Amino acid sequence: MVEMKDSGIEWVGQIPINWQVMSNKYVMSKIKDICPIYKGQDILSLTINGVIIRDLDAGGKMPTTFDGYQKLYPNNLLMCLFDYDVTPRCIGLIKNKGLTSPAYSQFIMKNNNSSRYYYYYYLMIDTTKELLHLAKNLRHSFTEEQLGAIKTPVPPIEEQEKIADFLDSKCSEIDAISAEIQEQIATLEEYKKSVITEAVTKGLDPNAEIKDSGIEWIGQIPKDWKIKKFKHQLYRNEVKNKGNLLVLSLYRDYGVIPKSSRDDNHNVTSEDTSKYKFVRIGDFVVNKMKAWQGSVAVSNNEGIVSPAYYVYSFKKSNYNKRYFHYLLRSCYKDEFRRLSGGIREGQWDLPAERLEDTLIIIPPLTIQNSIVEFLDSKSAEIDAVIEDKQKQLETLEEYKKTMIYEYVTGKKEVV
Numbered sequence: 476m477v478e479m480k481d482s483g484i485e486w487v488g489q490i491p492i493n494w495q496v497m498s499n500k501y502v503m504s505k506i507k508d509i510c511p512i513y514k515g516q517d518i519l520s521l522t523i524n525g526v527i528i529r530d531l532d533a534g535g536k537m538p539t540t541f542d543g544y545q546k547l548y549p550n551n552l553l554m555c556l557f558d559y560d561v562t563p564r565c566i567g568l569i570k571n572k573g574l575t576s577p578a579y580s581q582f583i584m585k586n587n588n589s590s591r592y593y594y595y596y597y598l599m600i601d602t603t604k605e606l607l608h609l610a611k612n613l614r615h616s617f618t619e620e621q622l623g624a625i626k627t628p629v630p631p632i633e634e635q636e637k638i639a640d641f642l643d644s645k646c647s648e649i650d651a652i653s654a655e656i657q658e659q660i661a662t663l664e665e666y667k668k669s670v671i672t673e674a675v676t677k678g679l680d681p682n683a684e685i686k687d688s689g690i691e692w693i694g695q696i697p698k699d700w701k702i703k704k705f706k707h708q709l710y711r712n713e714v715k716n717k718g719n720l721l722v723l724s725l726y727r728d729y730g731v732i733p734k735s736s737r738d739d740n741h742n743v744t745s746e747d748t749s750k751y752k753f754v755r756i757g758d759f760v761v762n763k764m765k766a767w768q769g770s771v772a773v774s775n776n777e778g779i780v781s782p783a784y785y786v787y788s789f790k791k792s793n794y795n796k797r798y799f800h801y802l803l804r805s806c807y808k809d810e811f812r813r814l815s816g817g818i819r820e821g822q823w824d825l826p827a828e829r830l831e832d833t834l835i836i837i838p839p840l841t842i843q844n845s846i847v848e849f850l851d852s853k854s855a856e857i858d859a860v861i862e863d864k865q866k867q868l869e870t871l872e873e874y875k876k877t878m879i880y881e882y883v884t885g886k887k888e889v890v
Contacts, residue, residue, distance in 0.1 A: 477888055484626050486605040491885040494630045500623030502593065503552065503582040510574055513541035517573035519553075526553050526567035526575075544574035545581065550590050552582040552597070557616035565601045568594040580619060587632050591639035596627070596883045602876055630885065638882050641889045649875045653868055660864050667857045671805040674846050675798065678838060690834055692810065700838045706831035708799075712788035714753040721778035723754060725762045727804070730772035731780070751779035752786050757796050759803075761785040763825045767812035773800040785827055795843035801850055802835065 479489040482496055490496070510516070518529045518541060526547070531537070547553065547569050555565040557578065568590060569581070584590050600606060606625070609617040630638065676693055677683075683697040690702070724734040731754065754760060754774050762770035762784055773796045780786065789796060810833065815823035838846065881887040 477885070479885070482626075482628055482884075484628065486600065486603065487628055487884050489884075489886070490628050491630070491888075494628050494634075494885055496626050497629055498623060499625045499627045501585065502588050502627055502629060503584050505619045506551070506581055506583050507577065508546040509577065510544055510546050511542060513544065513574070516541075516546075517571060518544070519547055519569070519571065519573040519575045521553050521555055521564060521567045521575070521579060523564045526569050526571070528571060528573065541574060543577065545577045545579070547571075547573050547575055547581060548583075551584075552590055552594060554580045554582065554597070554622075556580050556619070556622065557614050559604065559607060559610045559617070560615040566594060566597040580622075588629070589632065589635035589639050591643065592630070592635035592883065593627075595639065595642050595879050599876070599879050599883055628884065634889075637889045642879060642882060645878060646875060649871050653871050656864050656867055656871075660861055663857055663861050663864075667854060668805060670853055670857075671801055671850055674850055675802040675806060676836065678842055679845060679849055688836060690836070693806070693836065696836055697838065697842075700836055700842075702834050703837055704831065705833045705835055708791070708794070708835065708837070709759055709787040709789055711785060711827065711831075712755075712758065713786045716748050716751045716779045717753050720753070721776065722748060722751070723760075723774065723776055723778040723780050725760050725770050725772060725780065725784060727765065727769035730800075731760050731774035731776055733776065733778070748779060750782045752782060752784060754778055754780050754786055755788070757789070759787040759789070759796070759799065761787070761825070761830065763827070763830075764823065766825045766830070767808055767815055767823050769804050769808050771803050771807075771811075773797060785830070793840050795840065795847050797847045797851070798838070798843040799835070801847070807833070 478492045480492045482488060482490045482494075484496065518531060519526050520529045549569055549571060551569045553567045553569050553575065555562050555578075559565060584593070606617065606622075607615070609621050609625075676696060678697045678700075680697070685695040686698045688694060688696040688700075688702060722734045723731050725731050754777060756774060756777050758774050760772055760774050760780060764783060789799075811825055811830070812823060814829040814833065815825040837843075882889065
């Protein structure tokens with residue numbers, strides 16, 4: 476059993492007695508080497524998955540030029556010292572040469588300290604945002620001087636390397652298992668999507684007589700199903716906020732739910748909701764900028780939604796509204812994208828007129844009911860398996876965090 480001592484660092488606690496504690500400025504130092512003219516070098520990005528080579532053809536926000544970006548060198552650390560409260564990952568180990576924004580801070584190790592060990596150490600700190608108390612300004616940023624003054628454990632160099640080697644190996648094993656589970660989840664989600672698509676466009680009877688739907692991307696449908704325009708089944712029924720009502724938001728994954736039920740939403744207490752639209756239970760809600768992502772749903776809640784949404788009511792009562800919920804969320808994404816225009820940072824605007832002229836397929840009510848009953852049951856089965864696998868991922872992630880903490884602080888020894 477290794478003899479321990481108090482490190483004097485709140486988030487570290489005890490460390491082996493032969494470890495030192497010193498200010499971070501004696502462990503690493505900042506370098507900034509600006510590339511005045513961009514000549515096609517790889518552009519690197521600090522992401523939740525590390526410092527990666529950016530795919531410049533993938534779209535997204537892009538500067539007008541990469542002139543003036545800073546050069547990055549392998550085995551150095553890359554840190555984000557601004558927006559510390561909201562940035563998903565503020566530390567990365569550089570593995571490739573390239574360029575990145577000069578807003579980031581690159582650190583080179585001093586005295587042969589291991590950049591891999593300190594990557595894991597600062598990954599531990601980043602996970603719990605231990606340095607947030609230093610970031611007291613509007614953008615939650617702190618300076619290199621503040622970072623340099625922080626006390627840091629310093630194991631013997633040989634032990635740093637042993638810890639880094641061990642964590643490289645163990646984290647790679649955990650990441651491989653996690654990647655396999657994520658692939659399984661993706662397969663299940665694709666399976667669920669195919670089950671829904673098949674049911675809402677072909678029905679449940681494989682022997683049903685069929686006909687051409689007249690909609691190229693849908694193809695054949697059962698003979699007794701009808702084809703109608705959206706506007707013949709639903710109408711815009713938009714009433715302004717009636718008073719102090721529940722604020723709702725529309726998610727492609729969850730449907731129309733209370734905005735306060737998600738912690739990834741901004742606080743709405745200070746918003747002016749006077750122009751928000753009233754939503755009744757059973758209304759069909761469309762986010763016109765993200766309909767192509769599946770942000771359309773029948774609401775199970777009464778409340779108000781953003782004026783950027785469309786709100787529709789069904790013209791007739793002899794519909795199973797959940798059938799349309801399944802149909803339009805799962806099958807019409809590509810069609811909504813085709814009908815939309817004016818891309819703006821990944822958002823497309825779907826004009827109400829084009830939506831309302833869209834052809835939709837309508838089975839007899841009894842068929843709608845059977846499809847919904849089948850899909851509710853089948854979706855619940857698939858979702859339960861996905862939820863179990865999500866819990867497996869969470870367990871692995873917690874184990875990985877705990878393991879990193881125990882080894883970078885010397886609570887456990889690499890043998």
